Amino acid sequence: MAITVLIVDDSKFFCKRVGTILNSASDINVIGVAHNGREAIDKAKSLQPDVITLDVEMPIMDGVTALKEIVKVCNAKVLMLSSLTYGNAKITLDALDAGATDFLLKSYESLTSNSEDLIKLLQSKIRELGQAKTFRRAPTYKAPISKAQTQVSPQAVKPLASRNTNASYTAPHKAPKKSYKLLAIGASTGGPVALQKLLMPIPENYPYPITITQHMPGTFTGAFASRMNGLCQLNVVEAEDGMSLKAGTVYVAPGGKQMVFEGTANSARIRIKPTTPRLQYSPSIDITFGSASKIFSGSVLGIILTGMGADGTEGSRLLKSCGARIWSQNEASCVVYGMPMSVTKAGISERELAIDEFAPAILKEIR
Template sequence: MAYKVLVVDDSSFFRRRVTDIINSDENLTVIDVAVNGIEAVEKAKSLKPDVITMDIEMPLLNGIEAVKQIMANSPIPILMFSSLTHQGAKATLDALDAGALDFLPKKFNEIANANSDAGSILRSRVLEIARKRLSARRVGTRPLTRTPLTKPSTTSASNSAGNTLVKRPVANIRPSGKSYKLLAIGTSTGGPVALQKILTQLPQNFPLPIIMVQHMPAAFTKAFAMRLDSLCKISVREAENGDVLKPGVAYLAPGGTQMLIEGKENHAKLKVVVDDTDRIAFKPSVDVSFGSAAKVFSGSVLGIILTGMGSDGREGSRMLKAKGATIWAQDEESCVVYGMPQAVAKAGISTADLPLLEFPNAILKEIQYG
């Protein structure tokens, strides 16, 4: 049976094109449309779609407020459409904070072009978050709810295939005793919220520099870094070419670039280069940044792969592990999309697969903080 989709947008052209694109996949069907946030809230409650695509700027009730009301009354996976502006980036991050799962840039020209990749990307994103909701239903949990950071407990749960998984609490993960010089994190779909949950729990005097690669457009990364910096005790900034890595500072790779590490491990610098080639699909790429970290820091890296679609990060993590580094992955149940973490787990690269909320304590324990 096809997943049911509600399309919300005040533009009749965009509603029609999005509907046509989604309906071209036999696994998806648009059951209705809404022209403003009030209609979206009402139809989400009455129609109970599997996924909602949501515009941000709409009359009567904007997309952010609509997301808040839907998540409070009838939680449903929501994919936001956002303009590629600084203001659009801030609004999209607000929507993700409110409970939306993912976002796509709102590019009218690409949506209008039948031969554009935008259509396949839209369909794949809708399918991925629809399947996330189905997995949550199978294990008897409510998706998309905000869970406060709590002490880990020893529990067992079922994965999306119904198999029993034994969870290891952080208390049972023994620190390796290794000495670290860098924390490296790679993520994509669901990453903004995941990164926020981890970084806000790190202390101001965190002893390592942090590099972060989040698949995100160039217009978004600066706004995202500024938001994290305002919320975290550590310093967070969008990386710039020539930045010297400093403890307690997190560097976010700018969208549309590749972020590499150069120099010696005791005086490492970032090289940020614009990438306008088709050679590497992701800009920024986790593989590129992790691979450069392996060359400079060798095994003194704690690498983490969080929620995301695809397999970016697998080869970079493989290079790090070959040098003796430690690689962790986010577990399936807490991921928005279990793609990137699954890739490193299935390849036997990760040594621990952790629920999202257990990462902060696990990181501090592994690096022997305090």
């Protein structure tokens, strides 16, 4: 059965062109078009499509406002279409938190030039979302605030272990079961929300650095890091070339580039390298995990979260061959059970966990 699609955009040219591209695939059927958020809500309710492509910026009602109503009347997977600006990146991340499944960069130039790459990308993205799961929940995001603003006088500070937080960690008095130097995480479709759930309970005195390799374009990774920094107890930054890895800091690989490491396990630095056309993903989980295996050897806990495809499998294989541990997200909690399935079927993943189980398991692992 064909995947049914509702296209929502204020540009008639865009709707017509996207409709032509999608309808050229035998397994995709565009069943409706809407030109503003209000019309999108009505058509989503009446047509009940499998997938909705939703523009961020529209008259009468914008995409995010419309999305919040669409998720109440329709169980469709929603693909946000956004231009490559920092402002739109922040709005798109809000949309993912409000119930959108994924996003795609909007390019009138590529549509006009009849780019084969864009045609393949758009059709494959719709197929991917046609197979994805829909998770609806109340938004959890609040505007980022400076961590310095939350500081109080030393006399008022309680030991972290006694604070009323989602989770607390007290440095162990005895050596952990396994010696770690790095927590490395890879994610794709569904990753921004999954990472939020995984990292928010981790306390600020987590004793190792954490790296995130999330498939995301360049402008978006900076906005994503800023958003996560406002949500997490940990310090979250977009990785820059030459940064030293520090305990309790999360480093988000910049989009459009590759993140690798140099130095030693006890004194490692991040190197940001240009990507190459032969690599499907930038950043690539395989590249980052593979580099981690050379610097940190077996002192890594690698985690593969929700996402399409198999990126991370070979990098995880290299890590595991050095003695590292690999965990993966279970099918029930994945938006797309692709990357986790790949490492599991390959016999690389040692544990499959629901997304809400990762933080407690990580903290227990290092005790």
